Amino acid sequence: MNTAVIGASGYAGGELLRLLSTHPHLQVTQVSAHSNAGELITNVHPHLTTHNGERFLSIDSLKYEEIEVAFIALPHGQSAGIVEKFSKNTKIVDLGADFRLTDATQWKKYYEGIHAGTWTYGLPEIPGSREKISQSRQVANPGCYATSIIAGVLPALDVIDSSDVVVVAASGTTGAGRNAKISLIASEVMGSLTSYKFGGVHQHTPEVEQALSLASGKTVKISFTPILAPMPRGILSTITARLSVNMDTEKVHSLFSNFYKNDYFVDVLPIGQMPKTGSLTGSNKIQMQVAVDEHTHRLVISVAIDNLGKGAASQAIQNANLMCGFHEGAGLSTDGLGA
Numbered sequence: 001m002n003t004a005v006i007g008a009s010g011y012a013g014g015e016l017l018r019l020l021s022t023h024p025h026l027q028v029t030q031v032s033a034h035s036n037a038g039e040l041i042t043n044v045h046p047h048l049t050t051h052n053g054e055r056f057l058s059i060d061s062l063k064y065e066e067i068e069v070a071f072i073a074l075p076h077g078q079s080a081g082i083v084e085k086f087s088k089n090t091k092i093v094d095l096g097a098d099f100r101l102t103d104a105t106q107w108k109k110y111y112e113g114i115h116a117g118t119w120t121y122g123l124p125e126i127p128g129s130r131e132k133i134s135q136s137r138q139v140a141n142p143g144c145y146a147t148s149i150i151a152g153v154l155p156a157l158d159v160i161d162s163s164d165v166v167v168v169a170a171s172g173t174t175g176a177g178r179n180a181k182i183s184l185i186a187s188e189v190m191g192s193l194t195s196y197k198f199g200g201v202h203q204h205t206p207e208v209e210q211a212l213s214l215a216s217g218k219t220v221k222i223s224f225t226p227i228l229a230p231m232p233r234g235i236l237s238t239i240t241a242r243l244s245v246n247m248d249t250e251k252v253h254s255l256f257s258n259f260y261k262n263d264y265f266v267d268v269l270p271i272g273q274m275p276k277t278g279s280l281t282g283s284n285k286i287q288m289q290v291a292v293d294e295h296t297h298r299l300v301i302s303v304a305i306d307n308l309g310k311g312a313a314s315q316a317i318q319n320a321n322l323m324c325g326f327h328e329g330a331g332l333s334t335d336g337l338g339a
Contacts, residue, residue: 001324002029002066006082007073009033009056011174012095014045015313016071021050023331026069026320032057034074064090069324071316072096075177076203080116083138091323092138093122093316097203099140106206122319124328125151125263125286126215133322141319142211144311145169145226146204148237150211151266151286152303155259156252157216160241160299165220167208169237170227172277175307189230202226233308234277239301240293249292252299256290264329265310265318275304282306283336284314284329306336 003026005016013033020028031051036044037058041051064085072079072094079098086092101107104115120136123129123146133139142150149167153160170193173184182188197203205224212220229236247255253271260266266286269275275287288303305311314332321328 001026001068003027003069003071004030004032004062004067005071005073006032006059006062007034007075007078007095008041009036009039009044010073010178011308012312013073014048015308016073016316017041017045017048017051019313019317019331021048023317025324025326025330026317030057030062030067032059032062034059037061069093069320071320073312076111077113088137090137091320093141093319093323094119094139095141095312095316097140097143097207099138100142100207102210103206106210110201110203110206121211122315123147123150123211124318124322125260125266126154126211130322130328133319134325136323139319139323141312141316143204143207144175144235144305144307145171145202145224145237146207146211147311147315148235148286148303148305149204149208149222149224149239152237152239152288152301153212153220153241154215155256156241156299156301157212157218157220159243159245159247159252159255161244162212162216162218162220162241165222165239165241167222167224167237167239168227169224169235170229171235171307172229172231172233174233175235175311176228183228189228192230193227195225195227197226200224231277233281233306235303235305235307235311236275236277237301237303239303240298242296242298243292247292247299248294249290252290252292256288265332265334275302277304277306278336279338280304280306280309280336281338282309282333284310284318284332285334285336286310
């Protein structure tokens with residue numbers, strides 16, 4: 001199927017191109033960027049030698065009528081301005097936030113501009129979502145932090161106080177995008193950890209609460225603190241919540257294992273083995289571990305993903321696979337690169 005990657009000069013866009021280069025069904029025929037239009041793709045992504053000699057197209061020069069599958073990896077707020085240009089038959093996965101939220105008030109609070117509407121939310125591991133995604137032409141890819149948090153909390157919704165979920169999550173620097181910022185240069189980041197968007201103001205908060213509330217049928221509230229970690233990619237989320245029923249670690253582990261037993265890309269690790277971001281680099285997998293803190297009667301959940309993989313590009317391809325009727329793992333890796 002003729003496939004376009006729009007906004008391909010960023011980290012997520014580059015990862016899309018890398019993964020799609022070996023996809024059995026999706027052939028990249030158009031690659032665009034905004035400020036990098038006209039530049040050689042390999043000048044921005046030197047590792048993408050499959051695109052030697054090709055240049056980024058401008059968004060205006062795309063032949064929209066020829067696109068069968070589109071991945072939009074533009075900054076938040078920019079996708080809505082181009083979706084009307086596609087054929088009504090084009091299947092679109094938007095990696096930005098434009099169509100994730102149902103509440104326009106929440107969009108106004110956490111983002112800028114006008115709320116563009118709501119598309120099918122593309123986290124296949126939410127019960128019932130695969131069917132919705134497979135029947136959709138337009139899918140909103142989840143945020144990276146949101147993916148790790150939602151996946152971690154989903155199995156526990158019936159056994160915790162969902163009004164008091166606490167999350168502390170660390171992400172690699174690619175999660176902040178490719179624009180040059182002093183706070184992201186190596187001299188500032190290496191050998192240091194720092195919190196940011198402190199005090200519950202991170203934009204993935206309403207997305208997480210929306211998805212978990214819809215899945216559980218009850219109000220879910222999270223207190224979320226993100227941390228910038230001195231590594232290029234990966235997310236490690238630590239989630240805690242007070243248990244509403246008496247359970248020990250083995251019972252909770254069994255609950256999580258049974259919940260995800262048929263999910264292709266989720267590994268609930270054996271008790272005693274901890275998730276590790278380095279094990280997931282380049283993979284679409286989610287790793288998680290659970291324990292009960294008997295001292296405080298709180299459930300503790302550890303979740304790791306690759307923020308550019310399951311948190312962005314590979315999850316977008318997983319969604320496109322479902323939309324097109326392919327195996328959801330087509331073209332995707334289950335094993336990470338490791339150390």
